[in-house]
Amino acid sequence: MHKIIFLDVDGVLNCQRTWQGEHEDGFATLCPDMCDRLQRVVQETDAIVVLSSTWRLFEGKGLTKLRAWLAERGITIHSHTKDLSMEIGWGNVRACRGDEIALWLEEHASEFPPLEREFVILDDDSDMLPSQKPNFVHTSFKDGLTEAHAKKAIRLLNEND
Numbered sequence: 001m002h003k004i005i006f007l008d009v010d011g012v013l014n015c016q017r018t019w020q021g022e023h024e025d026g027f028a029t030l031c032p033d034m035c036d037r038l039q040r041v042v043q044e045t046d047a048i049v050v051l052s053s054t055w056r057l058f059e060g061k062g063l064t065k066l067r068a069w070l071a072e073r074g075i076t077i078h079s080h081t082k083d084l085s086m087e088i089g090w091g092n093v094r095a096c097r098g099d100e101i102a103l104w105l106e107e108h109a110s111e112f113p114p115l116e117r118e119f120v121i122l123d124d125d126s127d128m129l130p131s132q133k134p135n136f137v138h139t140s141f142k143d144g145l146t147e148a149h150a151k152k153a154i155r156l157l158n159e160n161d
């Protein structure tokens with residue numbers, strides 16, 4: 001089974017408590033505890049990480065920092081979702097993050113066939129598609145990625161092994 005984590009950053013790898021404002025590179029601090037939790041999810045599931053956060057749109061310092069923090073934990077970013085924020089999505093409304101994730105899954109269906117993959121979405125926003133609800137681990141900006149979220153992500157990714 002292929003395992004895929006769609007990763008948001010703000011509100012997942014940092015939170016209100018550890019927020020220290022934006023640095024001169026325009027990106028907020030990451031929280032080591034939360035990055036460690038992500039590392040555990042990756043280690044226990046052998047999942048790949050696909051970036052769905054807006055951080056993906058800013059090549060350079062912020063993304064370089066994120067890659068370095070993840071690399072320290074043995075995690076590489078496989079790819080990222082496409083930006084559909086200017087597109088019209090399902091039901092004639094502005095495309096949401098769920099549409100971007102759905103498109104990634106569709107475009108990677110030969111590499112990761114629907115019946116041979118599990119995925120989770122780690123995000124503090126809630127603009128996912130109804131069909132993605134069972135795959136959604138909804139974090140909060142207040143607390144970021146907690147132990148309970150990490151456990152849930154591991155359970156969802158490994159449930160059909």
Ligand SMILES: [Mg+2]
Pocket residue numbers: 008009010011012123124125
């Ligand atoms: Mg967020």
